[in-house]
Amino acid sequence: MADGLPHLDRYDSAILRALSEDGRMSVTELARRIGLTKTPIQARVKRLEEIGVIAGYRAVLNPIRMGLAHVAFVEVRLSDTREAALQAFNKAVRGVPEIEECHMMAASFDYLMKVRTADINDFRRILGERISSLPHVASTSTFVAMEAVKETGL
Structure with a gap:
């Protein structure tokens, strides 16, 4: 070691x-x-x-059998990327159960989220009410998954 x-x-x-x-x-x-x-x-x-x-x-768990077949990936750009803003955003993200994964990125955007919901209408509500109101969110871009070709826990 x-x-x-x-x-x-x-x-x-x-x-x-x-x-x-x-x-x-x-x-x-x-x-x-x-x-x-x-x-x-x-x-x-x-x-x-x-x-x-x-x-x-x-x-x-099988999310499809649980009625959560809709998957979207959301790019998030923050208005402030100082440490306190990042920590506030990170903490708030952990409180949104529909956000299955959230990764800080070295890219033209700050975070990439995997969001799982029942359908597009549910996603639209989560995006508008929960994700857009997270601390320091300036903008989002959404990509809807059509099919999961490979999903593993590792």
Whole structure:
């Protein structure tokens, strides 16, 4: 870990791949798949959790089955990009559940958001009432996704 990153061998990588596909996999099944016994598998998983490579476990939800099939990407330009303004914007974004992702960009705009809603009318309402009223928003540009070709958590 000389560069601050943990060393991951082929067993660690195989464990991570397997758990990313099925986080509820039993240690017995994981050991069978990887080709090690349960004790070293348990030790490796514990180490991967302790060093933060495995940050947690969660259920992967299907947004379409939840009635949230509309995805739009929104470019946001701020009127003020000093640190206090950025922090105020970041904090406010975290309070809008429809904003699935928000990334600060090195681009001609300041942030890129992934917004998920039920339909275009719901998106229009969220854009007008929530996103446009976030601190320091000067302008937005929207791109509506027609199809998700690839979506992964990693």
